Amino acid sequence: MNVIGIGIAILGVGIGLGLIGNGALQGMARQPEAMSKLQVNMLIALAFAELMGLLAIFILPKA
Template structure:
């Protein structure tokens, strides 16, 4: 009886680690897609209106930093769930 409880606890700990890894992976994947879209759309906008390139670049960096912050927060939360 005691061995089965220990095995169940180990299995639950393993599933928690698996879930944290999957959650962190999804967060990083979403951040990569978001930053890629930000960069692509900014390049399109700069090609259409090169005179506003500096303002677009600044806004692009701020948006990318916000996406990275959210992704980092999601990864930390995923690992804290263990």
């Protein structure tokens, strides 16, 4: 059962990461001069979205 839960959690994280990448790439394509700023903010958002998956992986099996 835990494995299914992790799968669902990772599904959500994957969708979130994809959305972040989508938004950042669109922004970079529209405005290449803002690339460095966008990249930094994208990485922060990626880190927060990724953390959810990691929390699921590390905490779910123990609950």
